[in-house]
Amino acid sequence: MHPIRAFRDEDRRLHEALIDQIGFGMIFAQTPLGPRVAHTPLISTGDGALQFHLAVGNGLTQHLPGNTALAVVNGPDAYVSARWYGQPDQVPTWNYVALELEGHVRRMEEEGLSALLQQLVDRQEARVTEGQPWTMDKLSPARLTGLLKGIVGFEMEIGSWRETVKLSQNKWAAERERVTRGLDSAGANGIARLMRDLVS
Template identity: 55%
Template sequence: MHPNSAFRPKEDDLAELLVREIGFAAIFAGTPDGPRVAHAPVLLSDDGTTLQFHLARGYALTRHLAGATALAVVQGPDAYVSASWYADADQVPTWNYVAIEMEGAATKLDDAALVAQLDTLSTLHEARVGANPPWTRAKMNPALFSKMTGAIIGFELRITAWRPTVKLSQNKPADERERVAAGVEAAGHGALARLMRHLGGDRDGA
């Protein structure tokens, strides 16, 4: 999390919204072999207190995760910011980005909870892609589905700390923020430019 408090989202639900919409995270934890990371689709509970995911058994992280304190990071849009976009020549380049960190203890899910997680994930994302009819595990051979789920382990992270960073030039005056947004947009990062214009407008002089 960025140490500058100007880069904290003011909207209470923004971090949860980003996690739900992006739906994919890097999961970090310490292991006896050193720090390890895995990447997985995630499901945030309705009340924002738990995050579920599953990992292949072969990940270096998987066998050490149950009972460990873990960090899940959801990355939003990001882009390089050229110092030439500022009026003041005494500036340096930087990077604007969105990142949501969630920390907590990880527990292993039982088989029923893992299957429920997979069903929820497929229902959610099949609806998003507009599949008609949507895929469900009912289309699979049950024995093959069971064999494939045996190759993964489900986890739940009970979130004890949220650390969101929404670094969108909020610490710059409005005119400079707009120049940066225009530069970012011209470089092909339209989503980040839109976020800058939406979230940065109430922080002049921060």
């Protein structure tokens, strides 16, 4: 988390939207073999918990239940050229949006895991514009049972939400506008759009 207070946005709706729109993140935890990270789809329950699943053989799976973990969701990011400021004595930087979630993790029962997978599939398939949505009922019961044995569902009870929303808030409005145009010209439209939407 960036130490400058200007790069905070404690709006929980923004945090939830980031989890929903990105839908993917990293889970970090300490294990007897050292720190480990896993990459996984994420679902927010909307009431302060985060759900995800990992392969049975993942290096974190056996160490997560009952322990504290850190989840990180990375939003748009882009290099900011010093030439865009239009003033001397400036340096390049990087604008980005990131959310850190820390909390206690429990293992889900199989019923909860099935519901998590159904929600993930439904949410992501709704974003695919061509063809008919894929549904889990296309799997045979035997195939689904076999797949479920290979993964473990988890729920993190979020105790801390820590965000960084670094969108040139420490610059004058005219400088931010030049940076926004520069980002658009460089193809970094996601971070440019956030600068327009979130920074007055």
